[in-house]
Amino acid sequence: MASVAHAPEHDHHGPPAANVSSRVDARLLGIYIFIASEVMLFGSFFTAFFFARIIVPNETWPPEPFELPVYLALINTIILVTSSFTMHWALQSIKRNYRAGLIAGLTLTFLLGLTFLLIQAREYTRIGFAPKDLAFGSSFFGLTGLHGMHVFVGLNLLLYALIRSIRGHFGPKAHDHLGVEIPGIYWHFVDVMWIIVYVTVYVI
Amino acid sequence: MRRRAVIQMIGIGFLAGIVTGGVAFFIPWLPDQASEEAKAIDAAYWFVVIICAVIFALVAGVSLYSCWKFRAPPDDEDDGSPIHGHTGLEIYWTAVPTILVTAMAVFSGFALAAAEDLPDKHGTIQVTAQQFAWSFTYPELDRTEGELVLELDKPMQLVLTAKDVIHSFWVPEFRMKQDAVPGVETTVPITPIKLGTYDVICTELCGLGHSVMRARARVLSAEDYAKWAAGDSGDSAETTTGEGGDTSTEGR
Amino acid sequence: MAVAAPQTRHAEHEGPPVRPTGRRRWTAGGWLRVAWIVPLAFLLVPVLVLALRHWLSYPSSPFSVLNPLDDSGWNDDFWRFAKQDLQPLITTWTVVVPFAFLAGIGGFDYWAYWISGRPTRPEDHSGHGARTWRDYFRVNTDHKVIGIQYVVTTIIFFIAGGLLAMFLRAELAKPGMQIVDPQGYNGLFSVHAALMIFLFIIPAFAGLGNYVIPLMIGAPDMAFPRLNALSFWLLPIAGLMMLSSYLVGPFAAGWTNYVPLAVQQPEGNLFFQMGVQWAGASSILTALNFLVTIITMRAPGMTFWRMPLLVWANFATSTLVVIATPFIAGSQFFILFDRVLHTNFFDAGEGGYPLGYQHIFWFYSHPAVYIMMLPGFGIVSEVISVFARKPIFGYRLMALSLMAILILGFSVWAHHMFVSGMAAWLRVPMMVTTMIIAVPTGIKVFSWLATLWEGRIRFKTPMLFALGFVSMFVIGGLSGVYLGSIPIDIHTSDTYFVVAHIHYVLFGGSLFTIYAGFYYWFPKMTGRMYNEALGKLHFWLTFIGFNATFFPMHWIGVRGMPRRVADYDPQFANWNLIISIASFFLGASTLVFLYNMLVSWRSGEPAPGNPWRALTLEWQVSSPPPVFNFDEIPQVVGSPYEYGVRGARHAVLNGAPTTQGREAAPMEESVP
Known part of the structure; x- marks a missing residue:
């Protein structure tokens, strides 16, 4: 490979190291800004939901004859919240250079997330209404579907982190486990978002 | 030096103002004023026009003057005066525009209230828009027509709705515009003060027939309106429209 | 397009990157891989969509009509259903084909290495900088190359949008219809507006910013060069998508695309919805990159109050983009779902609020005016x-x-x-x-x-x-x-x-x-x-x-x-x-x-390096700048606008001040 042959030269003629003008790591800042953008995407779906919910007068919510499986979703909520804790455990493990904990934590998180997604898919098929049933159905499937997509993306990220942790790519130093920390931040965001979705869509 | 500059600029501005004002005077800027509401809207319009014209004249004057006065000679390598700012001036041009926009907002608010003020004693016309036609239902007469017929000086409330997509009701001479939204009832007040025939124009893109989605609005005197209400629609339509079909604004 | 000017004078240090040869050229990221992966994706989509619809036994699937025993099925019925089915097909195409293109051109290569745990070679600059004009047609991580890619691409879409405007004015030169029919006219102004806004003004600024911002703040590149390359390549996708709506009849509900008209329109409208998603993704990722670059990579001494105003402006714009753009993404998703999944987000007859779309749309589209x-x-x-x-x-x-x-x-x-x-x-x-x-x-x-x-x-x-x-x-x-x-x-x-x-x-x-x-x-x-x-x-x-x-x-x-x-x-x-x-x-x-x-x-x-005798940092290096912008990161010591201030200077570069003389005076108010 050319890059190998030229490696010493590259070391020499590579870019000067950029000045670091912020205490926040660039990659962490990047994921936070990305999450801000994601929050706004959810915001647009919540806006559509609230138009159907509040601006249009409704006698009951959910509109007759539909019902929402509040308790099933509560179980799902508990599953997802638990997965946040296992994620946190995974990150703490690698910070203490405890690789088995990292792998176990990531695996648990992944499985919990997958369970959440499967339960939600089951809920969709049994819920008794479809996306075309009123603006209610549209915004319900819109919000929970958007969240489901995020869980799916999060699961992918977790899977990649898991592959790399099995291969032993992460270490205890701050820069050596960003590959766990960043999917973790995303996962916590997905989790917090679900709590908001659950409270607004199912509970209130 | 600076005083002379200001005097020069004021002089140039004064001349330019006379010329443009003179030209402006002979141009019919707005369509005929054919409704009570138009008076309030036109008042707001001219109020804002005058303020904005002054601001524009000021900006254009200063920039043209500076471009001419402070142009660098060829091959000049000098820099300008190192002026970094002037707190007083900056406060001034933050405060004055704030006052001006507040004035415009307040004036507009009152004009809006005046335009939308509808006496309790008013008639109602149900307006339904669909691709690509208007229909007007007169509940008092229990009739639905393809044209809007109004009685001179009688305040009317138009209640708009649409069957398919969003349309917008506009009669330039009445100055009033309101979208007609499917599933929503919107209202617009109109008090015609001038006899004539005008165009009802759709101003919200509604599909391929958008540009031809027009109807006729006729303002009739009390007698003519009574005749029309009695069912004499065909004749009076002939007599009032007379020349030129439904081209409304008749040039001027 | 010939790029005559050699892009860099420092290229000789680097040595030309060795490109893969032989059969590996077909699997390495580049146009050859695009050449087979995009048609493959294009053909795979109908197979998948039709199979899925058949499996879910959707009544309008052409398969249900296309009965090999019934030869009448190939006739009108098939095409009528096939036409209805174009919507899911187009949607899936507009999602899958761009990903295939990006994968083909090599936009995801590094991330694939990372995911699979292969070495990502952060020190490999083979995709960095342009040595020949061909490098402008590759995934390149150099912000200067990306800036030029952006600018040239946007000018091409500017010409396309401008030509549409010429057709518009030709039609309007006389009352009555002369050149196009009313739907065609509506298509002209819709595509004109969409191209000018999403494919010219917004990305042209992104392109100029891409070139100039890292130089101005004294950084060797953007914070995320690979993301930067990816966000450029999203752009031609969005533009071609909007233009390719002409294949099925252009979208014609205006760039505002109000419901219910947008839902009622023919399938060309989908190209606008998806095009906006790709263009929006591009501008969000670029904005994110700008924000992180401006916050974390400023040269020593470049405090916020010493940043050139263009940097400030891009900082504000990027914040707007990151916060507002998801709303137009959302608004177009709603229309997409209404069209393809038959949802009723804004249908008054189904308990929706018809003006809700406009609120969501303008919550992006007014800030978009400031983005522009x-x-x-x-x-x-x-x-x-x-x-x-x-x-x-x-x-x-x-x-x-x-x-x-x-x-x-x-x-x-x-x-x-x-x-x-x-x-x-x-x-x-x-x-x-x-x-x-x-x-x-x-x-x-x-x-x-x-x-x-x-x-x-x-x-x-x-x-x-x-x-x-x-x-x-x-x-x-x-x-x-x-x-x-x-x-x-x-x-x-x-x-x-x-x-x-x-x-x-x-x-x-x-x-x-x-x-x-x-x-x-x-x-x-x-x-x-x-x-x-x-x-x-x-x-x-x-x-x-x-x-x-x-x-x-x-x-x-x-x-x-x-x-x-x-x-x-x-x-x-x-x-x-x-x-x-x-x-x-x-x-x-x-x-x-x-x-x-x-x-x-x-x-x-x-x-020359500094033809305008400007003080900001991008003018203190050669024209065009070296591959990594600066041999060493400059030290900023003063305001970037000290023209006429004797001895003031903005930065010290390679040990030499940008202008000679005494230390920069602190900023102060002065009146002549």
């Missing part, structure tokens, strides 16, 4: 300061007014909806905020004028465009105040007055600043000077053509000509003819620009 303005403000601040040879007047207030516009920009969206029938109480607050936003904008205009005062003004082409911008933007801003006043808006909204207003803001405003930026940084980007005489000719032709085209539109709008009409009342015939002739003149003036750019790029005079 603020970088222009930044460019003009640079240009005016340099060519008036004076410090920018009221630097801090200029930066703060950008921030004020950023914040206020989120509180004015409903002024687009004064006659929409939305909640009546919302109108007056929105009018007040709309009026107030004129104040920070006014501060900027007055500060530019004050910067001219007692300067030594040099009328180079960028300066002409900057001055043209100030005057034209004042007209656009003031007509914006008209439209912000509810009573006036009731009369003028959706008329040609609005058409005039947006063109004064986006053409006289944004485009003039883009031109100013193109001319100003042309020597830096290409290493060659443009032709000054042609540049000036271009300015005057554009300035005259622009005013002749758009000024009369104010008047015919107020007189009663609604906008977005294919046909109009004969009383406006004369003015429309005049406008059309002026617009062809304006269109032709662009040819001068293109000729100047192309010829100067090939064979212009070689540019």
Whole structure:
């Protein structure tokens, strides 16, 4: 490979190291800004939901004859919240250079997330209404579907982190486990978002 | 030096103002004023026009003057005066525009209230828009027509709705515009003060027939309106429209 | 397209990157891989979609009609169902094919390495910098290459959008229909607007910023070079998608795409919805990159109060993009779902609120106006300061007014909806905020004028465009105040007055600043000077053509000509003819620009490092700059605008100050 042959030269003629003008790591800042953008995407779906919910007068919510499986979703909520804790455990493990904990934590998180997604898919098929049933159905499937997509993306990220942790790519130093920390931040965001979705869509 | 500059600029501005004002005077800027509401809207319009014209004249004057006065000679390598700012001036041009926009907002608010003020004693016309036609239902007469017929000086409330997509009701001479939204009832007040025939124009893109989605609005005197209400629609339509079909604004 | 100027003088240090040969060329990232992966994805999509629909036993699946035993099925029935089925197909195509393209060109290669745990070789710069013109057609991580890729791509879409506008004006030259049918006309202005907004103005600023921002703040590159490359390649996808709507009939519900009209439209509308997603993703990722770069990679000494105003402007713009753009993504997703999944987000008959779409749409699309303005403000601040040879007047207030516009920009969206029938109480607050936003904008205009005062003004082409911008933007801003006043808006909204207003803001405003930026940084980007005489000719032709085209539109709008009409009342015939002739003149003036750019790029005079004697950092390196911008990161010691201040300096580069003399004085107020 050319890059190998030229490696010493590259070391020499590579870019000067950029000045670091912020205490926040660039990659962490990047994921936070990305999450801000994601929050706004959810915001647009919540806006559509609230138009159907509040601006249009409704006698009951959910509109007759539909019902929402509040308790099933509560179980799902508990599953997802638990997965946040296992994620946190995974990150703490690698910070203490405890690789088995990292792998176990990531695996648990992944499985919990997958369970959440499967339960939600089951809920969709049994819920008794479809996306075309009123603006209610549209915004319900819109919000929970958007969240489901995020869980799916999060699961992918977790899977990649898991592959790399099995291969032993992460270490205890701050820069050596960003590959766990960043999917973790995303996962916590997905989790917090679900709590908001659950409270607004199912509970209130 | 600076005083002379200001005097020069004021002089140039004064001349330019006379010329443009003179030209402006002979141009019919707005369509005929054919409704009570138009008076309030036109008042707001001219109020804002005058303020904005002054601001524009000021900006254009200063920039043209500076471009001419402070142009660098060829091959000049000098820099300008190192002026970094002037707190007083900056406060001034933050405060004055704030006052001006507040004035415009307040004036507009009152004009809006005046335009939308509808006496309790008013008639109602149900307006339904669909691709690509208007229909007007007169509940008092229990009739639905393809044209809007109004009685001179009688305040009317138009209640708009649409069957398919969003349309917008506009009669330039009445100055009033309101979208007609499917599933929503919107209202617009109109008090015609001038006899004539005008165009009802759709101003919200509604599909391929958008540009031809027009109807006729006729303002009739009390007698003519009574005749029309009695069912004499065909004749009076002939007599009032007379020349030129439904081209409304008749040039001027 | 020949890029004559050698992009870098430091290339010889690097050695040419060795490209894969033989069979591996087909599997390595590049156009060869695109050549097989995109058709493959294109063919795979119908198979998957039709199989899935068949499996779910959707009644309209052509498979249910296409019974091999029943030979009548191939006839009309099949095509009728197939046509209905185009919507899911088009949707899936517009999602999958771009991903296939990006994978093919190599946009995901590094991430795939990372995911699979292979070494990512952070020290490998083989995809960095351009050695031949071919490198501009590859995934390249050099912000300077990406900047040029952006600029050239956006100019191509600008030409496409401009040609559509020529067709529009040709149709409108006479009352009645001559060239296109009404639906075709609606398609023309919809695609024109979509291309100009999403594929020209917004990304042109992103491109200029990409080139200039890292240089200006003294960084070797953007924070995320690979993400940067990816966000560029999303752009041609979005543009081609919007143009390819012409394959099935263009989208024709305006760039605002209001429901329910958008849902009712033919399938061409999908290309707008998906095109916006790709363009939006591109601008969000670029904005994220700008924000992180500006926050974390400034040179030592480059405090926020020492940043050039263009950096401030891009900071504000990027914040707007990150926060607002998801709302247009959401709004177009709703239409997409309404069309393809038969949801009813905004259907009043199904418990939806029809005006909800407009609120969501304008919550993005009003800030979008500032996304299209603020970088222009930044460019003009640079240009005016340099060519008036004076410090920018009221630097801090200029930066703060950008921030004020950023914040206020989120509180004015409903002024687009004064006659929409939305909640009546919302109108007056929105009018007040709309009026107030004129104040920070006014501060900027007055500060530019004050910067001219007692300067030594040099009328180079960028300066002409900057001055043209100030005057034209004042007209656009003031007509914006008209439209912000509810009573006036009731009369003028959706008329040609609005058409005039947006063109004064986006053409006289944004485009003039883009031109100013193109001319100003042309020597830096290409290493060659443009032709000054042609540049000036271009300015005057554009300035005259622009005013002749758009000024009369104010008047015919107020007189009663609604906008977005294919046909109009004969009383406006004369003015429309005049406008059309002026617009062809304006269109032709662009040819001068293109000729100047192309010829100067090939064979212009070689540019010195700092032809404008500017102080900002991008001018302190060679033209074009070295691959990694700086041999060593500069030390910033003062304000970037200290023209005429004896001995003041902005930065120390390679041990030498950018100007000679004593230490920079702290910023202070001074009156002559």
